Amino acid sequence: INFKNVVGVSRQKIPFGIAQIGKAFRNEITPRNFIFRSREFEQMEVEYFIPPGDDVWGEFHEQWIQDSKKFLLSVGLREDLMGWDVHEGDSLAHYARACTDVTFRFPFGEQELMGIAARGNFDLTQHSEGSGKSLDFFDDQTKEKYIPHCIEPSLGVDRLMLALICSAYAEDEVGGEKRTFLKFHPAIAPIKVAVLPLLKNKEQLVSVARELFEKLQMRYNVQWDAAGAIGRRYRRADEVGIPFCITVDFETVEDDAGVTIRDRDSTEQIRVPLDEVIPYLSKAIDGF
Template sequence: MDKIVAFCKRRGFVYQSSEIYGGIRSSYDYGPLGVEMKRNIKEEWWRRMVHMREDMVGLDSAIIMHPKVWEASGHTATFNDMLVESRTSKRRYRADHLIEEATGIDAEGLSPEQLTRIIEEDERVKDPADGGRDFAPVRPFNLMFETYMGPVKTPENLAYLRPETAQGIFVNFKNVFQTSRVKVPFGIAQQGKSFRNEITPGNFIFRTREFEQMEMEFFVEPGTDEAWHEYWIEERWNWYTDLGLKEDNLRRYEHPKEKLSHYSKRTVDLEYNYASVGWSELEGIANRTDYDLKQHAAYSGENLEYFDQVTGERYIPYVIEPAVGPDRIMLAFLVDAYTEEEVKGEVRTVLKLHPLIAPTKAAVFPLSKKEPVSTIARELYDDLKGDYRLFYDDSGSIGRRYRRQDEAGTPFCVTVDFDTIEDKQVTIRDRDTLEQERVPLAAVRDRLKALISG
């Protein structure tokens, strides 16, 4: 992971936020290549989840919502991690993670009392900072960020930064089905920022306090939920493999019943093997039943039943939720794609990203800065730009320029050479195979489009 972190900064994918002031823990800024890759991931998710389906619509709900939303959802009372503080170093840790890292015991979901007992009795549990074993009792810590609406900080003005985008979908369920002419089964998709005051954020962009989510709530008739759950598990798996994620690094994890969230009938995670981090959640696909809609109906007094005009029945739909963040997806693809290989006796660093998510789709090189080669190359670049992110480079040897683009993940390089002057053709070079093909200037746009779409 250290190699990936260093690579991301060196190549302009991810920077430490506020770095000139020493940085701020778990906050990161996306650089020129990183922001392009993240946008591509989000756009591919939206294309697959919304634009390619007839049963899906989109939504963009507010970050700050009515406080009662979070009472109804259970976040105010139960959205907690277990906090333990070392009395010697004064550092705070997430208790279940502290225990698991020291002992290998899976402590997630245990009560504060159970966690405290393990910490007190197991000599292997020590403060990572100083090796001490003097800990305060474990206590719940609510992960929601508090803020205030208006100029006066009073309890009446208390509000929260949303910890998930899902609740914005549930509270708009009635609005959407009344205005969009949708029928069950249908889904509502959303992308946006969420905030969680994590006790121990870390592992680069894997776990941060400010992050983006891509969530979809798929509303189905009760009794059909289990089949739809299986459908979305398979659909989401295929999305990753279609974009080139290695199946050897991807697996399904079934949540044990005793560790399911309070709203879940069944949850399956798609886990990725994150280098030194190991197997960790990439995406969760949950059967949330009718819990959320029933809660919001009870707290708001609104009737959130769905009327089926075909059968004449009224019911509260069940919900299948695939939930993921583009940050974790981006990290998985970076780890998966980063390759060091030997080519003609030299080590080549290459980022073997699928063209659809690569930050830059193609680079245009004039073999020489001299006329008319450079003019032809510049005209080709100007003609292609706007279709997708391109890069123009006329500095250094052609081999060095290839290597720079390989490392940036650019799948195709288009070279204008001296032969182009006569035959009106250019060379398109493939990043992964290193194969080259001659293509007429007039056909470059269509050829690149075909190569990028895969």
């Protein structure tokens, strides 16, 4: 709908895209499967406008399929749970030239996660006929006037979040006990770091830990946890997918030996000097 305004204001040249994300509503008769199917959900999509021509749309459509795959893998979706459903024949909308759905194998079955459709010029033609306004585009290079065709990748954010949780869920055994944890990609983990003073009743430990906590808060969403045994605190952090736990112990304050940083996935621990904690985390999280 905003095609004409965007072209007029931003002076974009084809090909270009308009991306949006927002709340959508549907009269869903049977909401089910947690947040997979609901009446209110978050939707994100791109309307990518391209020149007409049988030799053009296929290349753009394939490029969007590959870019979508790279994006989904980059945020932590498990490739072994992903599938590709290519619509053909009667399953293809009458106006569409091609459509490929990205599917995901949820615990309740394989379901659609994302669609990438080559919709031809159907959308702009319908808007033009309905509004009585011309939505033709004049190409300065070819000196042609035409109604652009459109590639539309569309993704349900709620479904993606559910797929990410399913991808991240993991179990292993540590010290003879079962451990359940979420292997969130560090870039999307809601909480990046947990700061843990070894003992909450030792002021020298708490003060150093609190100072570090406040510094890290300026960069990341950080959790403070001083209650309970250190092992139990590690488990709590693992269960909500915190990638790194930082422990301030007596070696930190008495021997200037730095802090202990524990990796969520491997459970390995290393000592890092206090002044190197932020560079270490920056490399581990931002450069993941």
